Amino acid sequence: MLRTQFNSARVVEAYVGEYASGKSEMAINRALELKSQGRQVTLVDLDTVEPFYTLRPLKELLEQKGLTVIGFSRPEAFGLGETGAMLTPAARWALRREGDIIFDVGYGVYGARTLNLVEEADTSTELRVIAVLNYSRPMTGSKARIIEYIKELGRVDALVANTHLGDETTLEVIEEGTRIIIECAGELGIPVDYIAIDKKFAGEWNLELFAIPVKWITRYMPAAMW
Amino acid sequence: MLKVVDETKKAFLTGNETVAWAALAAGADIMFGYPITPQNEVMHYWTRLAPRYGRDFLQTEDEISAGFTVCGAVQAGKKAFTATAGPGNVLMQEPFGMAEAMRLPLFAIIQQRGGPSSGTVVYSQQEVALTTYGGNGEGYRIVYSTATHQEIYDYTIKGFNVAWKYRFPTFLLGDGYQAKMREPLEMYDPEEKGIKLEPTYPLVGLPGKIGEGREPQHLCNIYSLEEELYEVVMKLSADYERIAPDLVEWQEHSCEDADIIILTHGIVSRAADDAVKALRAQGIKAGYFRPITLRPYPSQQLREAIAKSGAKILLIAESSYGQFERLTKQEIYGETIKIEHLYMPGVGIVDYDIINKVKSVL
Numbered sequence: 001m002l003r004t005q006f007n008s009a010r011v012v013e014a015y016v017g018e019y020a021s022g023k024s025e026m027a028i029n030r031a032l033e034l035k036s037q038g039r040q041v042t043l044v045d046l047d048t049v050e051p052f053y054t055l056r057p058l059k060e061l062l063e064q065k066g067l068t069v070i071g072f073s074r075p076e077a078f079g080l081g082e083t084g085a086m087l088t089p090a091a092r093w094a095l096r097r098e099g100d101i102i103f104d105v106g107y108g109v110y111g112a113r114t115l116n117l118v119e120e121a122d123t124s125t126e127l128r129v130i131a132v133l134n135y136s137r138p139m140t141g142s143k144a145r146i147i148e149y150i151k152e153l154g155r156v157d158a159l160v161a162n163t164h165l166g167d168e169t170t171l172e173v174i175e176e177g178t179r180i181i182i183e184c185a186g187e188l189g190i191p192v193d194y195i196a197i198d199k200k201f202a203g204e205w206n207l208e209l210f211a212i213p214v215k216w217i218t219r220y221m222p223a224a225m226w
Numbered sequence: 227m228l229k230v231v232d233e234t235k236k237a238f239l240t241g242n243e244t245v246a247w248a249a250l251a252a253g254a255d256i257m258f259g260y261p262i263t264p265q266n267e268v269m270h271y272w273t274r275l276a277p278r279y280g281r282d283f284l285q286t287e288d289e290i291s292a293g294f295t296v297c298g299a300v301q302a303g304k305k306a307f308t309a310t311a312g313p314g315n316v317l318m319q320e321p322f323g324m325a326e327a328m329r330l331p332l333f334a335i336i337q338q339r340g341g342p343s344s345g346t347v348v349y350s351q352q353e354v355a356l357t358t359y360g361g362n363g364e365g366y367r368i369v370y371s372t373a374t375h376q377e378i379y380d381y382t383i384k385g386f387n388v389a390w391k392y393r394f395p396t397f398l399l400g401d402g403y404q405a406k407m408r409e410p411l412e413m414y415d416p417e418e419k420g421i422k423l424e425p426t427y428p429l430v431g432l433p434g435k436i437g438e439g440r441e442p443q444h445l446c447n448i449y450s451l452e453e454e455l456y457e458v459v460m461k462l463s464a465d466y467e468r469i470a471p472d473l474v475e476w477q478e479h480s481c482e483d484a485d486i487i488i489l490t491h492g493i494v495s496r497a498a499d500d501a502v503k504a505l506r507a508q509g510i511k512a513g514y515f516r517p518i519t520l521r522p523y524p525s526q527q528l529r530e531a532i533a534k535s536g537a538k539i540l541l542i543a544e545s546s547y548g549q550f551e552r553l554t555k556q557e558i559y560g561e562t563i564k565i566e567h568l569y570m571p572g573v574g575i576v577d578y579d580i581i582n583k584v585k586s587v588l
Binding site (some may be wrong): 019020134135136138139141164165166167173225 | 235237238239240247267270271274406408409410413
C-alpha cells in the first residue's frame with residue numbers, strides 16, 4: 001500500500017489570487033488533505049506581499065499535524081521588524097524536496113510573480129498554478145471582473161471556487177458564486193479543480209448541483225493573527 | 227459617471243479595501259497618500275479602482291505633503307482625502323492643524339499602529355491623543371472610532387459629509403487589525419439609501435469682486451496680532467461647542483442596573499461586548515459603554531449612564547497605556563465612580579482579558 005503511494009505522481013500546487021481570496025486557507029486545507037492520505041507534504045509560505053495574514057502564526061500547529069512547513073515562525077520573525085516579510089531561503093529550493101509541495105503565494109499579480117523566486121518553477125512539469133476565487137470579493141464580484149482578473153494574473157492552470165461571506169455564508173451565496181465562477185472558467189478555458197465549502201455545510205449542500213468535486217474546508221486562518 | 231455599487235449586497239472585504247470602496251461610493255475625487263503600513267491597501271485599492279471611475283490619485287513625497295495637498299485640493303472644491311498611521315500621523319499634524327485653523331473639510335483615515343516612533347506595523351490604539359488633540363491647536367476635530375467593517379464603510383461616507391458640512395478636520399480612527407482583518411459588510415450606494423452627499427464647492431478663485439459681489443474668504447492660518455488669533459480661536463471654540471451635541475455618537479447597553487461599566491472604544495469594544503454578555507450569563511452585572519466619537523466625546527451620555535446605573539466601578543480597557551483613560555477623565559471630571567483600567571499597549575484585547583480583569587476588581 002505504501003508503495004502505491006510513493007509511485008503515484010506527486011502533487012505540486014501553487015495557490016495564487018486576489019487579496020483575501022482564500023489562498024492560505026486553500027493551501028493549508030489541501031496540504032492537510034494530502035497528509036491525511038498518508039503522503040509526505042511540504043507547505044511553503046511564499047507570501048512576501050502580506051505578512052499579516054499568512055501561515056506564520058499557524059506554523060507550529062501545522063507541524064504538529066505532520067506537515068513540513070517552510071516559512072518563518074513567530075519566534076523567528078521576532079525582531080525583524082518590517083523585514084520580517086522576507087522569504088525563508090529554503091523556499092527557493094522547495095521544488096527539489098521529496099513528496100507533495102503546496103505553495104501559498106502572495107496576492108495579486110506581483111504576488112504571483114513571487115513564484116519566479118523558486119528554482120525550476122518555470123520548467124517544472126508537475127507544478128500547477130491554481131487561482132482561488134471568492135465571488136463575494138468586490139474585485140472578483142462579477143463575471144467581467146473575474147475574467148479580467150484571471151487574465152491579469154499570468155499563468156493560471158486551474159481555478160478553485162471559494163465563494164463565502166465568512167460567518168455570514170449561506171448556501172445561496174455559495175451557489176451563486178460557484179455558478180458564475182464555473183461560467184468564467186468555461187469562457188477562459190481553464191478547469192475548476194474543486195469547490196471549497198466550509199465543512200459546516202456538509203450536511204446541507206446538494207452535491208448534485210455542479211459536476212465538480214467539493215472539498216470541505218476547515219477554517220484555520222481566523223486564528224492567524226500576526 | 228459609472229456607478230460604484232450597482233446593487234446593495236453583502237460582500238467580503240478587508241478594512242482597508244472597505245475604505246477605498248466607501249470613498250468611491252461617497253464620491254471622493256482624489257486621494258493623496260504616502261505609503262505606510264497598516265494603511266497601504268487603502269492606497270492599493272484606491273489606485274486600482276480610481277481610474278475605472280475617473281477619480282485621481284497622487285503619491286506625494288512624504289506625509290507632510292500628503293496632508294497639505296489634501297488642504298489644497300479641498301480649497302479647490304475637490305472631495306479629497308488621505309490615509310496614514312503612526313509616524314505618518316505625526317507628520318500630518320501640521321497640515322491637520324492648518325485644516326483646523328482654516329476650517330478646511332479635510333478627511334483622513336488613521337489606521338493605528340504601535341508606537342512610540344515606528345513602533346510596530348501591526349496594531350495599537352496609541353494614536354488617540356494624537357488624532358483627537360494633536361497639533362498646536364485646541365483639538366477642534368471630529369474623530370470617529372470604528373469597530374466593524376460595516377462602520378468603516380458607513381463612517382467613511384459620513385466622514386466626508388461631516389467634514390464638508392461643518393468644516394472641521396474629520397478622522398476615521400481605525401487600527402491595524404481593522405485594516406487587515408476581513409469580514410462581511412453591506413455595500414450600498416449612499417444616495418439610494420437616502421444619504422444626501424454634501425455638495426462640495428471651491429473656497430478660492432470665486433467669481434465676483436470682493437466688496438462688490440461677495441465677501442472675502444478669510445482662509446488664513448497665520449495672524450500678526452495676538453488679538454486677531456484670540457478672536458479666531460474663540461470663534462472656533464464657539465462653533466465647535468455649538469455643533470458638538472449634534473455630532474456625539476455612542477453605544478450603550480446593559481448599564482441600567484450595572485455594578486461595573488466597561489468603557490472601551492474601537493475594536494476593543496467587540497471584546498467588551500462579548501465580555502459583558504458572558505459576565506451577565508454568569509450573574510455579574512456588567513454594562514457596556516462605547517464612545518463612537520472620541521471628539522466630541524459623549525461626556526453627558528457617559529455621566530448619565532454612570533448615574534442611572536449607580537455603578538461603583540468604571541473599567542477602562544484600551545490597547546494603549548492610558549490615552550483613552552486620560553481623555554475620558556477630562557471629559558467626566560467630578561464623577562466619583564472608581565476607575566480601574568486594563569492597559570495592553572499595542573496588543574489585542576479579547577473578551578477573557580476583560581472578564582478576568584472584571585473579576586479581579588469586583
